[in-house]
Amino acid sequence: MLERIPFNRQNLFGPELRYIEDAYLRNKVSGDGFYTHWCQSFLEEKFGFDKVLLTTSGTHAIEMAMLLIDIGPGDEVIMPSYTFVSTANAVVLRGAKPVFIDIRPDTQNIDESLIEQAITTRTKAIMPVHYAGVSCEMDTIMDIAYRHELWVVEDAAQGINARYKEKYLGGIGHLGCYSFHETKNISMGEGGALIINDPSLKARAEIIREKGTNRSKFYRGEVDKYSWVDIGSSFLPSDINAAVLKAQLENLDEIQSKRNQLYERYFESFNDLDPNGIKIPIIPEDVVSNAHMFYLLLDNQEKRDSFIKHMKSKNILVVFHYVPLHTSNFAHQNLDQYHLPRTLGNAQKLVRLPIYYSLQYDEQQRVIDAVHFFLTHN
Numbered sequence: 008m009l010e011r012i013p014f015n016r017q018n019l020f021g022p023e024l025r026y027i028e029d030a031y032l033r034n035k036v037s038g039d040g041f042y043t044h045w046c047q048s049f050l051e052e053k054f055g056f057d058k059v060l061l062t063t064s065g066t067h068a069i070e071m072a073m074l075l076i077d078i079g080p081g082d083e084v085i086m087p088s089y090t091f092v093s094t095a096n097a098v099v100l101r102g103a104k105p106v107f108i109d110i111r112p113d114t115q116n117i118d119e120s121l122i123e124q125a126i127t128t129r130t131k132a133i134m135p136v137h138y139a140g141v142s143c144e145m146d147t148i149m150d151i152a153y154r155h156e157l158w159v160v161e162d163a164a165q166g167i168n169a170r171y172k173e174k175y176l177g178g179i180g181h182l183g184c185y186s187f188h189e190t191k192n193i194s195m196g197e198g199g200a201l202i203i204n205d206p207s208l209k210a211r212a213e214i215i216r217e218k219g220t221n222r223s224k225f226y227r228g229e230v231d232k233y234s235w236v237d238i239g240s241s242f243l244p245s246d247i248n249a250a251v252l253k254a255q256l257e258n259l260d261e262i263q264s265k266r267n268q269l270y271e272r273y274f275e276s277f278n279d280l281d282p283n284g285i286k287i288p289i290i291p292e293d294v295v296s297n298a299h300m301f302y303l304l305l306d307n308q309e310k311r312d313s314f315i316k317h318m319k320s321k322n323i324l325v326v327f328h329y330v331p332l333h334t335s336n337f338a339h340q341n342l343d344q345y346h347l348p349r350t351l352g353n354a355q356k357l358v359r360l361p362i363y364y365s366l367q368y369d370e371q372q373r374v375i376d377a378v379h380f381f382l383t384h385n
């Protein structure tokens with residue numbers, strides 16, 4: 008039996024464990040220590056962001072964003088249904104209503120041409136999700152938001168290092184959210200970051216992350232005691248986690264260049280499949296992807312499912328996601344009903360191929376060969 012090719016693999020770059028030990032030697036392993044600050048400054052400088060706060064997850068970054076823009080009962084937030092549950096849960100947790108919109112045929116991102124007709128007097132924000140690290144049509148979305156006075160919170164969980172025109176994802180809306188979950192380009196196990204682009208939200212973001220206290224100000228010596236000043240929660244990761252993140256961020260360019268290579272090779276190998284009815288990712292002009300994901304769209308669900316089985320028989324793990332949120336049990340019981348044909352269709356056809364830093368050349372060749380074999384025999 009050929010060796011198993013997992014869907015994803017973790018990679019230690021070397022200094023991770025030494026940095027953790029160093030955090031102990033510094034006698035500061037809770038949050039907001041040396042490593043937290045290093046990572047935040049790195050992201051600010053590298054991507055030209057005004058203010059970045061590490062969080063305990065991408066999910067928590069989105070939840071913090073909803074607290075910061077005061078989403079509450081009666082409010083509506085526009086988003087795609089084709090996304091991870093956290094995008095919608097953050098809204099539901101505030102007692103507000105996610106409003107689902109269909110996706111574009113090329114990028115699987117929210118179809119910006121359908122946003123305006125979904126706006127009501129209750130709409131308070133738009134949450135574009137940059138699927139696969141490929142940007143949504145942000146100029147159009149920002150223009151709609153400006154004209155209707157709405158907040159824009161980017162779910163850039165998959166979008167680190169990717170660009171829309173000259174701007175890095177997460178840095179375009181009023182707030183942006185990154186994830187450093189183990190499945191993302193940069194991993195700290197569990198973790199994330201909130202990017203604060205609207206200066207009026209900066210001070211309160213620190214407070215909400217520090218359990219509703221002004222402890223960050225206290226650490227900086229700006230106040231002589233800290234106390235409860237607002238709502239908040241424990242969204243601050245430990246410096247142990249941030250130590251791991253530092254080692255990963257130091258290798259960002261290296262990780263990126265490897266992922267780009269793998270992406271290019273898949274692209275070259277499958278570029279001519281369209282006549283067979285197979286589609287591969289399309290990246291719009293003006294958009295630079297971070298090679299977070301490489302997916303195929305097969306003819307239909309039946310073919311997709313037999314493809315997954317075929318790959319499994321070659322000991323290669325490929326996966327699909329997401330069950331569109333508007334078709335979920337939770338949505339059926341608690342939310343409005345939606346008719347989103349493109350979301351439904353593509354969710355049934357899509358399958359993701361392995362793409363990660365430690366995927367070897369010969370392993371990728373096995374994946375490519377197995378795909379070609381399936382297509383010539385089905």
Ligand SMILES: *Cc1c(COP(=O)(O)O)cnc(C)c1O
Pocket residue numbers: 064065066067090091093094136162164165185186187188197198199
């Ligand atoms: C991964 C992901 C999240 C959640 O991030 P976590 O760090 O796992 O909490 C949210 N939205 C999208 C689109 C994601 O891909």
